Amino acid sequence: MFWQFTNTIADLVNASGFVRGQWTQYLMIIVACLLIYLAVVKKYEPLLLLPIAFGVLLANLPFANLSSYDEKGLIYYLYQGVKLGIYPPLIFLGIGAMTDFGPLIANPKSLLLGAAAQLGIFTTFIGAVLLGYTPKEAGAIGIIGGADGPTAIFVTNNLAPHLLGSIAIAAYSYMALVPIIQPPIMKLLTTKKERQVVMEQLRPVSKLEKVIFPIFVTILVSFFLPDAAPLVSMLMLGNLFRESGVVERISKTAQNEMINIITIFLGVSVGATAKAENFLTPRTLGIIVLGLFAFSLGTAGGVLLGKVMYWLTGGKVNPLIGSAGVSAVPMAARVSQKVGQEANPGNFLLMHAMGPNVAGVIGSAVAAGILLSMLK
Amino acid sequence: MDNIPLALNLTFVGMTVVFIALILLSFIIFISTKFLAVKKNGRAKKNTTKDEASILEIDDDEDMNLDIPAFGRPDEELVSVMMAAIKAGMSPESQCSLRIKSFRRIEQSSPVWNRAGRLEQIAKKL
Secondary structure (H helix, E strand, C coil): CHHHHHHHHHHHHHHCHHHHCCHHHHHHHHHHHHHHHHHHCCCCCHHHHHHHHHHHHHHCCCCCCCCCCCCCCHHHHHHHHHHCCCHHHHHHHHHHHHCCCHHHHHCCCHHHHHHHCCHHHHHHHHHHHHCCCCHHHHHHHHHHHHCCHHHHHHHHHHHCHHHHHHHHHHHHHHHHCHHHHHHHHHHHHCCHHHHCCCCCCCCCCCHHHHHHHHHHHHHHHHHHCHHHHHHHHHHHHHHHHHHHCCCHHHHHHHHHHHHHHHHHHHHHHHHCCCCHHHHCCHHHHHHHHHHHHHHHHHHHHHHHHHHHHHHHCCCCCCHHHHHHHHCCCCHHHHHHHHHHHHHCCCCCCHHHHHHHHHHHHHHHHHHHHHHHHHHC | CCCHHHHHHHHHHHHHHHHHHHHHHHHHHHHHHHHHHHHHHHHHHHHHHHHHHHHCCCCCCHHHCCCCCCCCCCCHHHHHHHHHHHHHHCCCCCCCCCCCCCCCCCCCCCCHHHHHHHHHHHHHHC
16 A cells, blocks of 8 residues: 555656656746846836746746647647738737827838838848848848747747747847846947037928828838838827828737737746747757847947038037837837937937837838848 | 758748738838828828918908008918917917918808807907
């Protein structure tokens, strides 16, 4: 009787994850806990980092069948929304409903700053190819420079789904680190005189302009780059809900309940792609380094075009607003405001920086369309 | 290394297309803004004329026995009354600020019964 009892206990222990788990899984659980710590304690993009980190944890629990690739598991079904390219455009719908494109319409030149900040995507693409990544993998790595999570997930899922976990974690981590990464680059590339520039107040934008804008953008971008249409059209549909003022209930749902539910599904299922065998490779390290490179170059591209605009306008444009062209709404705009106020405490750049910031969202969606149309 | 020409090509084409798309968008916004501004100005002008007609429609009837100040010279009191009347006629939530630049007498076009009703309303208030 006693031996039977001890044998049963021994069998249970031997069958448990404690014994059968591999060291790589334990390491990934430590990584997941570290990410949870960053999200909860340091508040680094907690809305996305927390579900992603928990997804990483789930994917690496031995024999729990909770990774995104384990058929019949819960997360597998949630992952279908990523695999089929449903969640990122829906997230864009919510973002569109939350975004005011007024500063961009008031100052259309800020679209150029949103274009310049995409420099990081394409230069990193070259760097990744030089390091031996395939063109598809290089495209997925380069899109980290767009600093736009849903776009990064959408492109990676289409070009290199096996890198999804690493790229999503790198993209969201760098977006959270915007206030740390960007200021040194901005200060390095500008003089104090340039940072002190006070810009003219933006004109008020009429409701009609705000309603026409999403329709124009959808038509233009979708005609130009059909591959970018899912992202751009949903972004603009959300914005039309907001600006039309006739579907307030739908607009509120898109801004709150819908985007929150999709964020949970997207975050957990993307995190759950980071199984130890996919994540603990030298390639992940390469992705993290190249992602930082992409992000820094994007910031530099925006600031440098800002400097060109400063010279061309005779000092009317503060080059700091260029760094906001890397999307990461609204954090990148807040960084422009903060660095501007350090140089001139009476300067308020936030609304001026919001123009390039939302232009960056459109710019990164266009860049994604180019990568997809040339590499898919 | 075989992929380097592809990478360079994609980078060049990519940046060019991003710039072209966003410059085009910027240009469309600029044009539509100008177009809407012209249309708005035209409508504002039309509205001003309309408002002028309705606000400055002052009866030139000598039999009214109302103390109408003489026209032709600026009268601050009259301007204040006009402004008060316009504001009273607007919705309380309206944040629109107004400025009366000029006023002039126009030909009376209201029907007689309309004038009679208006006079009755004014008389009641007085």
